Amino acid sequence: MLDVSKENLSKVIHAKDKPYFSRIDFQETGSNESKKYYIGKLSLLKENNEPLIIDWRAPIASTYYDGRLGEVSYQTDTGTVSGELSLKRQFTIEEGKLLDFFDVDITTNDEFLQSHLGAHADNRLKDIVSTIQAEQNKIIRADLEQPLIVQGAAGSGKTTIALHRIAYLIYTYEENFVPENFMIIAPNSLFLNYISGVLPELGVERVQQTTFTKFCRRLLGEKYKLLSPEEKLGFLLKTDADEAERVQVKRLSKFKGSMQFKVVIDKYLNKIEKDMLPNTDFLLEEYLIVSREEVKRLFLVENGHLPLHRRLDQLKQNLSVKLKNRKEELHDQLHNEYQPRINAIRKRMAEVKEEFEEQSELMAEEQSEEQSEEGERVLSEQLEKLRLQLVALMDERDGKLASIDKTAKTVVRKYLARFEKKDALHYYKQLLTKKELLLSLAGDYLSEDHIHYILDTAKGTAKKSTFEIEDLPALLYLKARVEGFAEELTINNVVIDEAQDFSIFQFFVLRYILSTTNFTILGDLSQGIYSYRGVDDWQEVQDQVFPDGCSYLMLRQSYRTTIEIMNLANRVIEAGTQGRAVLAEPVVRHGQKPTIQRYDAEDDLVNELAVKITELKRENYSSIALIVKTMDECERIKNLLTEQGFDNITLLTGDDESYAGGLVLVPAYLAKGLEFDAVVVAALNERFENNDFNAKLLYVAMTRAMHRLDVYYLAGTMPLLEESGVI
Numbered sequence: 001m002l003d004v005s006k007e008n009l010s011k012v013i014h015a016k017d018k019p020y021f022s023r024i025d026f027q028e029t030g031s032n033e034s035k036k037y038y039i040g041k042l043s044l045l046k047e048n049n050e051p052l053i054i055d056w057r058a059p060i061a062s063t064y065y066d067g068r069l070g071e072v073s074y075q076t077d078t079g080t081v082s083g084e085l086s087l088k089r090q091f092t093i094e095e096g097k098l099l100d101f102f103d104v105d106i107t108t109n110d111e112f113l114q115s116h117l118g119a120h121a122d123n124r125l126k127d128i129v130s131t132i133q134a135e136q137n138k139i140i141r142a143d144l145e146q147p148l149i150v151q152g153a154a155g156s157g158k159t160t161i162a163l164h165r166i167a168y169l170i171y172t173y174e175e176n177f178v179p180e181n182f183m184i185i186a187p188n189s190l191f192l193n194y195i196s197g198v199l200p201e202l203g204v205e206r207v208q209q210t211t212f213t214k215f216c217r218r219l220l221g222e223k224y225k226l227l228s229p230e231e232k233l234g235f236l237l238k239t240d241a242d243e244a245e246r247v248q249v250k251r252l253s254k255f256k257g258s259m260q261f262k263v264v265i266d267k268y269l270n271k272i273e274k275d276m277l278p279n280t281d282f283l284l285e286e287y288l289i290v291s292r293e294e295v296k297r298l299f300l301v302e303n304g305h306l307p308l309h310r311r312l313d314q315l316k317q318n319l320s321v322k323l324k325n326r327k328e329e330l331h332d333q334l335h336n337e338y339q340p341r342i343n344a345i346r347k348r349m350a351e352v353k354e355e356f357e358e359q360s361e362l363m364a365e366e367q368s369e370e371q372s373e374e375g376e377r378v379l380s381e382q383l384e385k386l387r388l389q390l391v392a393l394m395d396e397r398d399g400k401l402a403s404i405d406k407t408a409k410t411v412v413r414k415y416l417a418r419f420e421k422k423d424a425l426h427y428y429k430q431l432l433t434k435k436e437l438l439l440s441l442a443g444d445y446l447s448e449d450h451i452h453y454i455l456d457t458a459k460g461t462a463k464k465s466t467f468e469i470e471d472l473p474a475l476l477y478l479k480a481r482v483e484g485f486a487e488e489l490t491i492n493n494v495v496i497d498e499a500q501d502f503s504i505f506q507f508f509v510l511r512y513i514l515s516t517t518n519f520t521i522l523g524d525l526s527q528g529i530y531s532y533r534g535v536d537d538w539q540e541v542q543d544q545v546f547p548d549g550c551s552y553l554m555l556r557q558s559y560r561t562t563i564e565i566m567n568l569a570n571r572v573i574e575a576g577t578q579g580r581a582v583l584a585e586p587v588v589r590h591g592q593k594p595t596i597q598r599y600d601a602e603d604d605l606v607n608e609l610a611v612k613i614t615e616l617k618r619e620n621y622s623s624i625a626l627i628v629k630t631m632d633e634c635e636r637i638k639n640l641l642t643e644q645g646f647d648n649i650t651l652l653t654g655d656d657e658s659y660a661g662g663l664v665l666v667p668a669y670l671a672k673g674l675e676f677d678a679v680v681v682a683a684l685n686e687r688f689e690n691n692d693f694n695a696k697l698l699y700v701a702m703t704r705a706m707h708r709l710d711v712y713y714l715a716g717t718m719p720l721l722e723e724s725g726v727i
């Protein structure tokens with residue numbers, strides 16, 4: 001209790017500077033009194049237990065986010081409550097001082113939202129409890145009966161909402177979930193750091209936050225190396241990469257993330273389990289304990305739900321129990337077999353003695369001493385012979401019993417040793433390196449050409465236990481089905497951000513190993529720069545991963561960027577995807593028009609770039625990003641700018657845990673999910689071709705900007721903008 005009180009006290013102290021952000025006046029239908037409710041980040045009761053401040057996650061607070069003034073309703077545990085909302089007032093409070101307030105009228109609450117969006121970005125995402133919009137509120141409070149997929153435009157608040165949803169679920173279902181059971185999966189450590197402040201700010205600690213590769217490392221152990229996914233992306237993005245190879249790489253990446261590959265692994269597992277079975281009965285010496293048919297049934301059917309290695313443990317128990325019972329039977333059987341013969345000898349001994357005694361009595365007087373001595377000698381000889389027979393018989397029996405006991409001690413172990421027990425990694429390596437095996441299992445889905453490509457590349461990778469991210473779903477699935485995991489997985493609620501980069505098999509395997517459908521999946525197909533491995537269509541995820549039902553919601557409104565920037569980005573994605581992309585609708589916030597500058601000489605471009613950066617710094621933007629296509633290009637520009645006197649540019653690589661704001665240089669694929677006050681996109685060497693892939697990449701880069709966007713390119717590097725008519 002003391003701990004809980006301490007935690008509560010520290011939360012209250014933290015909230016003191018800004019205890020609430022809005023007030024609603026609500027009169028429940030049937031009541032004649034309108035009540036005032038102050039809404040804040042945490043609830044506070046008066047001494048008489050009347051609420052002083054209610055938590056933003058409380059059921060009634062939903063009317064603040066959802067409802068216009070007038071007739072409204074909200075859901076509680078026990079049903080729907082309706083009533084009249086007569087006031088929605090928003091407060092700006094800083095450090096305990098009321099700075100301003102707005103009353104939200106019937107039409108809009110944009111003014112308050114505007115003042116929040118206009119603020120400058122630091123290097124961390126923030127909470128938005130006071131300005132959550134109705135369409136976002138719907139996602140945050142979506143019920144848990146079905147998994148939820150959210151397709152949301154760039155800047156629509158997906159990441160922010162994901163975090164608010166976790167806070168909401170923990171508050172609302174506190175009896176079902178503890179924070180430790182939640183897991184957020186995000187693309188990289190930099191991103192995790194970027195979002196790490198929001199949950200504590202919302203009063204939630206201890207939620208697991210990881211990336212898919214880290215989660216795999218935790219479950220699969222250290223026995224493999226992983227190639228950086230950026231290396232492959234880098235190859236695919238390279239202007240001068242071999243086109244035939246590019247096609248192969250894409251085709252195989254897609255295949256490894258598909259449910260077809262899962263079917264291949266299932267077939268493989270069937271083969272593995274059948275091959276594991278020995279072709280012999282389980283015997284104890286010459287006695288049958290369990291027939292091979294029964295062993296097969298135990299292994300494949302009765303324990304079929306367990307991972308193979310656990311089935312062996314279970315089979316060991318099954319066989320041991322059967323062995324113990326059979327051993328007892330055999331003991332009884334041998335006793336029963338020998339006992340009549342033993343009894344017969346014993347009886348014969350007694351008879352011999354009796355006969356001798358009778359005769360001795362009859363002839364007692366007639367016999368001489370010599371004769372009677374002779375009689376006794378014959379008797380003891382006879383008895384000794386019988387005793388020896390008896391001992392031999394008992395020894396024979398005991399020998400057999402001892403031999404059975406001795407053999408029984410090792411027979412289970414020896415039998416189980418006939419099952420070939422290999423780990424998941426071994427099996428996966430075999431699959432990628434053995435031609436016959438791969439052909440027999442995947443021949444229906446892959447051409448011989450593709451199979452040869454896999455075998456060729458596996459020589460330098462899989463054979464040496466080096467894999468790529470596309471291999472992880474299969475490895476995880478094999479591990480789950482072959483070995484099982486060392487730790488018990490207690491995660492029962494999963495939030496996946498930037499989910500457009502996930503493959504179907506990846507979603508499937510998470511669902512499979514965690515045995516839950518409590519998934520909130522958020523992504524934007526227009527930002528699918530890893531689309532060679534990621535999903536193309538959310539419907540596939542609904543159909544193949546959650547066939548029992550899945551909710552799907554869309555967010556079109558974008559809050560990050562100005563209208564001017566969003567319009568330009570929309571034209572890029574529209575042109576590159578031939579109009580297939582769902583366009584973002586910016587909230588009404590104007591800013592400076594983005595510029596696009598073309599240069600014929602590299603020197604001129606770099607000089608102007610330097611001027612632009614200096615200007616942005618002077619305008620006091622706290623976060624400025626220079627975004628380019630590849631890591632090579634980053635390094636090149638860094639050198640050129642260093643020559644211009646910029647020696648404090650931070651180059652972001654995938655491994656960064658954090659960055660301190662200021663000026664950063666980053667390849668577009670790593671900037672995904674982040675945001676900056678000002679973005680400068682530059683292209684010196686790497687061309688943005690006029691295709692879907694490049695359009696997505698440029699779209700990601702452009703939509704990172706909150707207030708300013710400028711594009712600098714060298715003649716010839718922007719077919720995407722020039723050929724598609726964007727400029």
Ligand SMILES: Nc1ncnc2c1ncn2[C@@H]1O[C@H](COP(=O)(O)OP(=O)(O)OP(=O)(O)O)[C@@H](O)[C@H]1O
Binds near residue numbers: 126131133157560675
């Ligand atoms: N209701 C809101 N009120 C105030 N700010 C908001 C609101 N919704 C989103 N934002 C702001 O919009 C920006 C974008 O949000 P976020 O990064 O969560 O979007 P996203 O959909 O994940 O973007 P992307 O897919 O481009 O990475 C953030 O600065 C966030 O604070």
